[in-house]
Amino acid sequence: MQFDDKVPIYYQIKKYLYKEIIIEHLNPGDKLPAVRQLAVDLTVNVNTIQRAISELVEEGIIVTQRGKGNFVTTDMEKLFALKRHVVEEQIEVMYNNLTALQVSPDEVLEYLTTYIGQRKEQDNG
Template identity: 55%
Template sequence: MEFDDKVPIYYQIEQYINREIIVGNLAPGDQVPAVRQLALTLTVNVNTIQRALAELIRDGILVSERGKGNFVTTDTAVLAQMKQRVIEDELAETYDHLAGLGMAPAEMVAALEGYIKERKEGGSHD
């Protein structure tokens, strides 16, 4: 995993786990890999992983079961709120970038609609 120096690593790990849940790689009720395994996989300090997991537990995204590990919540309302938060964060970042280019909101909407239409018709912007 590539980390952005401008954003705390524990927060980026939280976002990584959120994305894994959103795309279905971690389903509701699934056990999250152990702290040490995550630290090895993501090549970060165990304490950083523990902080990220603690935040996810505090937010209700993960549920800790003593002696068993951490599991993705089965509370669909909590997961829906998390997904909405992630989407809003992505949109806020895109908005800020486009506003920085001097685009008005109506121009942003038109550009996004044009981009989506082109992608659907097989154009590639990867």
């Protein structure tokens, strides 16, 4: 896995696991790969994996069963809230940053519309 050297790796792994859960590569109740396996897959140290996972456990997204493994929670409330939160955060950060640059809400919408239009052209062409 490729990491942005401006952000701690454990934090990027956290976001990666969020993603895997949100897009249902990992479903409620699923067992995660073993920490040692994840360490190999993502080419980082076990401790780094551990740090990411322990934060997800604190947040109630992942549940640990000692000796068995780590599992995605079956608490659907938590999972819905996770997706809502992650998506909203993306929008919010972008909106706040652009607003700080004195871009108006209408302009933000305009920029996004234009951007999507360009992407559609590119992705088709």
